[in-house]
Amino acid sequence: RRLVLMGYGSLERLQIENRPLKEPRQGEIRIKVENSGINFADMMARQGIYRINPKPPCVLGYEVSGIVESHGIGVTQPAIGTRVIGFCNNFGGWSEYALVPADLVFAMPENMSYEEGAALLVNYLTAYLLLFTFGHLQEGNTVLCHMAAGGVGHAVGQLCKTVPNVKLYGTCSTSKHEDAKAAGYKQLIDYKKSDYVKELLLLEPNGVDLVLDPLGGADSKKCYRLTKPFGKQIVYGVANAITGERRNVLRLAKTWASNAAAGKDPLALMNGNKMIGGVHLGTIMTEYYKDFAPKAVADILRWYNDGIIKPKIDSVHALEDFSDAFLRIHDRKNVGKVL
Template identity: 25%
Template sequence: MSKAVRIHAHGGPEVLAYEDVEVGSPGPGQALVRHTAIGLNFLDTYYRSGLYPAPAGLPLTPGSEAAGIVVEVGEGVDWLNKGDRVAYTLPLGAYCEERLAPADRLVKLQQGISDEKAAAMMLKGMTAEYLLRRTYHVQPGDTILCHAAAGGVGLILGQWAKHLGATVIGTAGSAEKVTLAKAHGYDHVIDYREQDFVAQVKEITGGRLCNVVYDSVGKDTFPGSLDCLRPRGMFVSFGQSSGPIPPFNMGLLSQKGSLYATRPTLFTYIAAREDLEASAAALFDVVEKGVVDIQINQRYALKDVADAHRDLESRRTTGATVLLP
C-alpha cells in the first residue's frame, strides 16, 4: 500500500483526504515513480473545488507536477531505467507517494537540478516558457505586464523576460511581495491594493502601454488588463485565481485597439513529445545558467496538504511551494 491524497467530494481544503491506495505494476508504456517532491499550484485548487471538472470523475488525486525516482518500467519503455531521476507535469495525480505515469511524459533530470527544484518548476517554468517564447514571442525592447508577479509563475517569468530584453512590469498585493518581485527581474512593481494598476502602467510607459499582458488573476483584473495594452497588443489569460472572467462582447477588443486575446494551457503546448522535451530543455538551460532562480519559499508534508491549500488561497505564499511525501 502507498499513501495518496484523494478527493471524494468537491469543496474546501477539508475535502483533501490522506489515505491508503493500491498502486500496482506498470503496464505497457508506463513507469512506476516514487515521488521525492511534489509541486503545489493554484490549478490544484480548481480541481478540488470543482471549478475544473475531473476528467475521470471522483474520487480524484490532484497535483500536476512532481519529481522522483523510477522504480520499475513497463513493456516498451526502453529509454528509462530503474533508479533514473525524473520529473513531469501531468493534469492530475501527483499528490501521492508513488504513481504509475505515462513514460513519454517523463523528463530525465540533469545533475544540476535538484528534485525539489524540479518539482517546484516543471508546470510553472514550462508555463513561463510557452508564454514568453510561443504564445507571445517576447523581443528586446518589448514592454510586458504580468499580474501576480510574486507568485510561482510570476517570479520565473519576470527573470526570464528581463533576460530576453523586455521592460517588465508586475503587480503584487503587498509591500513584501513588491520587494520580492523587484528582486526577480521586474523593473516596476505596482501594489494593486494601494494603486490603480492601469493608471500606473500608463505613467510608467509614458502612455505607450504594453505589448502583452499576462493575466492569471481573472475577474479582479478584467477589463483593466485590456486598458494596459497598446493597439494590437495581446491579452493572455492563463489563470483565474480571483474567479473566472465574465462573458464579454468581442467588440470590446476592437474598441480598445484591435486587441488579440487568448486563453492558452500548458498541456496543449507540450502535447507532442518533441515540444515537451524542447520546453523542458529551455527551462533547464536558464535555471542551470543562473538566469532564473527557482525560489522554494514553503515546504509542507504531503499529509498537511490542506494547510498548504489554505495558505495558497489566502495569498500567504510566495514563489514556489513543495509537498514532501
C-alpha cells in the same frame, strides 16, 4: 500513501489513504515521489471548477520529482534509479508513487534539488508558453505580469532575462516586492493600495506590448485597457474565482459574468489593433505536448544549468500537513512555489 479527493468542495473532502501500488501501463513510468507541487489548477479541480475535472475519488497533482522505480511495456529510458521530474497530465502527483507518461519524464540536472524539480514544470512551461510560444517576446518589449511573486510570476521574471532589454512590470503586495524584483521585475505596483491601471499608464501611456492575465473577471477588462496597439493580452487563469478554501458560488457567477462582459468581438479587436489569446497548460500537455514539451523542457533545463533560472520555493509541507499548504495559497501568502 496518497492524498485523495473524495468529492468536490472544501479541504475536508481530502483525506490520506493507503492503497496498493499500481503497475505502470504501456508507455508509463512509475516514479517514487520525493516532492510534488501545488498549483491553482489543483485548487480549481478540488472545487470542481477546472476545465479538466477528474471524477472523485481521485488524486490531484500535476508535477512531481523523484526516482524512476519501474517501467511499463515499451519503456527503457530514463533508466531505473534516475533522478527525474515528471508531468502528470491526468493528475495523480499527490502520492508516494505516481504513474507518468514516459514522454513527460525528464532526467534532472545533477545539481538540481528535488524541491526545485517539483517547482519547475508547471510554472516554467506556463511562462514559456506565455512569453515565447504565444507572446513572441522580442528585444525591447514591455510586459505586465500579475501575481508577480507567485510561481509563474517568478518564472516569467527569470525567462524575460533571456531576451535583451525587456521592461517587466508586475503587481503584488508590497511585502513581496523585494522577492519579485530579484526575479527581474523593473517596477511593481501594490494592487491593494493603488489603481494599477492608472499607475502603469503613468509609466507607459500607450500601454504595454504583452499583458499576462491570470486573474479573470473584471481585471480582464483592465488588462485589455493596458494592452497597447499591436499588443497581446494572454489569459491563463481565473484566480479571482478562488477566494477561499470553500467554493463561493456567488463569486464564481460574478467572475464568469465579468469575463463575458470583458470579452471583445472580432471587430472591436480589429478596431483596437490588439489581440486576445489564452493558454491552458492542462489541455496542451494532454493533447499537444509531443509538439511542444521536448524543446521547451530542453530550453528550461539548459537555462537552469546556465544559472539563468532557479525556482523560488516558498514552503515544503508533509503530506499530512496539506491543509497548511493549501491555505498559504488561498490566503495569497506564498512567495514562489508551495510543495
